[in-house]
Amino acid sequence: MxxxxxxxxxxxxxxxxxxxxxxxxxxxxxxxxxxxxxxxxxxxxxxxxxxxxxxxxxxxxxxxxxxxxxxxxxxxxxxxxxxxxxxxxxxxxxxxxxxxxxxxxxxxxxxxxxxxxxxxxxxxxxxxxxxxxxxxxxxxxxxxxxxxxxxxxxxxxxxxxxxxxxxxxxxxxxxxxxxxxxxxxxxxxxxxxxxxxxxxxxxxxxxxxxxxxxxxxxxxxxxxxxxxxxxxxxxxxxxxxxxxxxxxxxxxxxxxxxxxxxxxxxxxxxxIKIRESPQNMALRLAAQYGLEEKTAKQIVSTSVGLAELFEDVAKAAGVGTAASWIGAAASYWKTFEDSPEGRSGIVAILRDLSEGRINDVEAGMRLRSFMTGATEESVKAASADLDVLIAGYIDANPAILDEIRRNEKASNRIIGHVMKESGGAYSSADVVSAVKRIVDGRL
Ligand SMILES: [Zn+2]
Known part of the structure; x- marks a missing residue:
């Protein structure tokens, strides 16, 4: 045919x-x-x-x-x-x-x-x-x-x-x-x-x-x-x-x-110069930064601007930092699409993290505060609430930790519970990273 x-x-x-x-x-x-x-x-x-x-x-x-x-x-x-x-x-x-x-x-x-x-x-x-x-x-x-x-x-x-x-x-x-x-x-x-x-x-x-x-x-x-x-x-x-x-x-x-x-x-x-096409960009990101092709395509199809942010972060703070934080940035990305200051602000926070001036928790809070416009105090309070929710679930279901040891995917149950309990007050990326942080601390 x-x-x-x-x-x-x-x-x-x-x-x-x-x-x-x-x-x-x-x-x-x-x-x-x-x-x-x-x-x-x-x-x-x-x-x-x-x-x-x-x-x-x-x-x-x-x-x-x-x-x-x-x-x-x-x-x-x-x-x-x-x-x-x-x-x-x-x-x-x-x-x-x-x-x-x-x-x-x-x-x-x-x-x-x-x-x-x-x-x-x-x-x-x-x-x-x-x-x-x-x-x-x-x-x-x-x-x-x-x-x-x-x-x-x-x-x-x-x-x-x-x-x-x-x-x-x-x-x-x-x-x-x-x-x-x-x-x-x-x-x-x-x-x-x-x-x-x-x-x-x-x-x-x-x-x-x-x-x-x-x-x-x-x-x-x-x-x-x-x-x-x-x-x-x-x-x-x-x-x-x-x-x-x-x-x-x-x-x-x-x-x-x-x-x-x-x-x-x-x-x-x-x-006449043309812009790199999204398809070519995804292939290049995969080759240049050692990403999986599927991940690179996901980033580019969310938006080309987000992929450009990924590259900026990778250059300033390393590929590892870029790969683990691009998901968190993606959840609030829409309002930052056309803002060069926004982009450089995010890069600065992640550079501080990669150079050891702040830790993961602080970086998460600063990023969220910067991207949502909420004060750091309110972000801190909200994430404290988030931590309490997660810790509460683990305390009530201690067997979950053993299950996670056997199969990482078991942590999806905590994530699902928290998303439901909080009525969507937190982005899924925030919940995922908070669950990972607390679970890792207890294992
Ligand atoms: Zn005519």
């Missing part, structure tokens, strides 16, 4: 690709439009340079070769959601080509990244008519095309999930990034492939592909032939439906777009 994806990413520009119409959601259909994005005769497109920049960023993220010169082409477009009957896209010399993206050590080859304009939207009304809304027409997209290197629907889903997280980070996409990413899924169980168009969401990609596996396998087992065609996915019923026989490249009649010219982007590409 071979699976390849074509992923359409909406690029976060403020205006459309070839005109100055806004890309924000419009209140009514056909309001964010002008002669250019409606494709009126006589109108001429002018390229939004930001689109090239974003394209280069993605090409770099995907380890592609960035073209020295790039240009656009017109593709014949038969449908009414593009009123000028051509779509401006890239054919020869797209912005990036021959890249790869790794998923669990396996390389998925990236054929190309091309820049193109989005068509409008059509909406069926009754059986005989449709309405067209051109607000979306001309919104810039990058299309990422992979080789058919994925071998199961689950693998395709995993690939896409990681890719979307990395794209969001690289382009600073808004939180609902998954909505702005659509996917065409190519799949062949036998020789001929089918394309399921415009699937949104990771779960739907896996569902659509799984349905195709079953459908194509049945056709082949019955001695039939899978036809090369375009299908769509019905989310409610979980099935794919034939839309049309697949066109071949020659049907599109590509010609170079004469209104835009050629763009020399080699220099521009050199000057």
């Amino acid at each position: 071979k699976i390849g994806l074509e992923i359409h990413v909406q690029l976060p520009t403020r205006s459309k690709m070839f005109c100055s119409c806004p890309t924000t959601d419009a209140e009514a259909p056909n309001t964010h439009v002008c002669p250019t994005c409606l494709g009126m005769p006589g109108s001429r497109p002018a390229l939004n340079r930001k689109v090239l920049e974003y394209g280069i960023m993605l090409a770099k993220m995907l380890n592609c070769k960035v073209a020295e010169t790039t240009w656009f082409s017109r593709k014949t477009y038969f449908y009414p959601d593009m009123s000028k009957s051509v779509q401006i896209t890239q054919y020869d010399n797209p912005v990036g080509s021959e890249g790869f993206y790794s998923v669990k050590g396996k390389k998925i080859r990236i054929t190309r990244i091309q820049l193109e304009e989005d068509p409008g939207k059509t909406k069926r009304v009754g059986d005989l008519s449709s309405l067209v809304d051109y607000n979306r027409s001309g919104i810039p997209l990058a299309e990422i095309v992979t080789e058919p290197d994925m071998s199961t629907p689950a693998e395709a889903r995993e690939f896409l999930g990681l890719l979307i997280a990395d794209i969001r980070h690289t382009l600073d996409l808004p939180g609902d990034g998954e909505r702005s990413i659509r996917c065409d899924c190519n799949i062949s169980v036998g020789k001929e492939r089918c394309e399921v168009k415009n699937v949104t969401g990771l779960k739907n990609v896996e569902r659509a592909l799984s349905f195709e596996v079953v459908r194509q396998t049945k056709v082949l087992k019955a001695g039939g032939k899978v036809e090369r065609e375009t299908r769509r996915f019905d989310e409610e019923r979980g099935v794919t439906i034939s839309v049309r026989k697949k066109e071949f490249e020659s049907d599109y009649g590509f010609i170079d777009e004469p209104d835009l010219g050629i763009f020399r982007i080699g220099k521009m590409a050199e000057s």
